[in-house]
Amino acid sequence: MKIAIAGAGAMGCRFGYMLADSGVDVTLIDGWKTHVDAINQQGLFVETETDSRRYSLPAMLAEDARGAFDVVILFTKAMQMAEMLQKIAPVLARAKVVMTLSNGLGNIETLEQYVDRSVIYAGVTLWSCELEGPGHIRATGSGNIELQPMMSADMAMADRVVDMLNLAGLNAELSANVLLSIWKKAAFNSVMNTYCALLDCNVGEFGKLPDALNMARTVVREIVLVARSQQIPLTEEMVMHTVQKVFDPRESGEHYPSMHQDLHKGRLTEIDYLNGAVARIGEAQGIAVPVNRLLTQLIHAKEAQ
Ligand SMILES: NC(=O)C1=CN([C@@H]2O[C@H](COP(=O)(O)OP(=O)(O)OC[C@H]3O[C@@H](n4cnc5c(N)ncnc54)[C@H](OP(=O)(O)O)[C@@H]3O)[C@@H](O)[C@H]2O)C=CC1
Numbered sequence: 393m394k395i396a397i398a399g400a401g402a403m404g405c406r407f408g409y410m411l412a413d414s415g416v417d418v419t420l421i422d423g424w425k426t427h428v429d430a431i432n433q434q435g436l437f438v439e440t441e442t443d444s445r446r447y448s449l450p451a452m453l454a455e456d457a458r459g460a461f462d463v464v465i466l467f468t469k470a471m472q473m474a475e476m477l478q479k480i481a482p483v484l485a486r487a488k489v490v491m492t493l494s495n496g497l498g499n500i501e502t503l504e505q506y507v508d509r510s511v512i513y514a515g516v517t518l519w520s521c522e523l524e525g526p527g528h529i530r531a532t533g534s535g536n537i538e539l540q541p542m543m544s545a546d547m548a549m550a551d552r553v554v555d556m557l558n559l560a561g562l563n564a565e566l567s568a569n570v571l572l573s574i575w576k577k578a579a580f581n582s583v584m585n586t587y588c589a590l591l592d593c594n595v596g597e598f599g600k601l602p603d604a605l606n607m608a609r610t611v612v613r614e615i616v617l618v619a620r621s622q623q624i625p626l627t628e629e630m631v632m633h634t635v636q637k638v639f640d641p642r643e644s645g646e647h648y649p650s651m652h653q654d655l656h657k658g659r660l661t662e663i664d665y666l667n668g669a670v671a672r673i674g675e676a677q678g679i680a681v682p683v684n685r686l687l688t689q690l691i692h693a694k695e696a697q
C-alpha cells in the first residue's frame with residue numbers, strides 16, 4: 393500500500409518512520425517548508441530512548457502534493473485540518489481511505505466537508521512524540537490506535553489497514569464505537585494536555601501531584617454529562633483508567649503533551665476542540681460546565697501572554 397501522511401509534525405513523522413521501517417511506501421506532506429526541505433535533504437532525524445537515526449523519507453509541500461496514495465493519514469492539528477484538506481485536494485481525489493487520528497471533537501465533521509463519508513476512517517492514538525525542530529523528532533514511550541471506518545462496506549480494506557499498522561508495531565485495533573473512543577480520548581486530553589500546559593509539567597510529573605486524580609475527576613465528570621447528552625455512553629472510569637495508565641514512563645510519563653509543546657513554541661492550542669468544545673456543547677444543552685469553561689479561558693489567556 394502507498395501511504396501519504398498529511399500533517400507531518402511530531403505524530404505524522406513518528407507514524408511515518410515506523411511505517412517506513414516496516415517496509416511501507418510512505419510520503420510525508422506538510423506546510424512547513426523548512427521542515428520539508430530538512431527531511432528531503434538530510435533525512436528525518438529520530439531520537440528514541442535507546443538511539444538516534446536518520447530515516448530517508450520523501451516529503452512534499454502541501455500545496456505541491458500530487459500522486460496516487462491508497463491511504464492518506466491526516467495528522468494536522470484540528471484547527472489546521474480544513475486548510476490541509478483544501479491544499480491536498482488532488483491527492484484526496486484518488487485516495488481509497490482518508491483517516492484522521494488527530495485529537496479533539498469535530499474532526500469527522502471537518503473531513504466530511506472535503507471527502508465522501510465512504511472513504512473516511514476515524515480514530516484516536518495514545519502514541520506520543522515531540523517535534524524538536526525542522527526534520528527532527530523525539531519519539532519515546534509506547535501507545536496504541538483505535539480506529540473505525542465510518543461506513544463498513546469494505547471490511548477487507550479495514551483489515552488490511554489494521555494489519556499494516558500492526559506490522560509497524562503501532563498496536564492498532566478496530567473500534568466497535570469510534571465516537572466513544574473519540575470522546576474518551578478528548579476527555580483524557582482535556583485533563584492531561586490542559587493541566588500539563590497550565591502547570592508546565594510532563595505527564596509523569598502531573599501524575600505525582602497529590603491532587604492529580606481529584607483534579608482530573610472534576611473535569612471528567614462534566615464531560616461525561618455532556619457526552620451522555622450526545623448519546624455517547626462515556627463513563628468516568630473509562631477516562632480515569634487511561635489517565636492513570638499514561639503516568640508510567642513506558643507509556644507517556646516522560647512526554648510533554650502536544651498542548652504544552654504548542655504553548656512552549658508560542659503556537660495556538662487545540663483547546664477549542666477539547667475543553668472548549670465540551671463547554672460549548674454543554675452550555676447549548678443547559679449542562680453546567682464551569683470547570684471546562686474556566687480551563688478554556690485559562691489556556692486562551694496563556695496563548696495571549
Ligand atoms: N504530539 C503528540 O504526542 C500527540 C499529538 N496528537 C495529536 O496529533 C495531531 C498532530 O499533532 P502534533 O504531531 O503534535 O503536531 P505538531 O505541532 O508537531 O505539528 C503540526 C503542524 O504544525 C506545524 N508546525 C509545528 N511546529 C512548527 C514550527 N515550529 N514552525 C512552523 N510550523 C510548525 C506544521 O504544519 P504547518 O507548517 O503546515 O502549519 C506541522 O505539520 C494533533 O491533533 C495532536 O493533538 C495525538 C497524540 C499525541
Ligand SMILES: CC(C)(CO)C(=O)C(=O)O
Binds near residue numbers: 517518584585644648
Ligand atoms: C500523548 C498524549 C496522549 C498525552 O496527552 C496526547 O494525546 C497529546 O500529547 O496530545
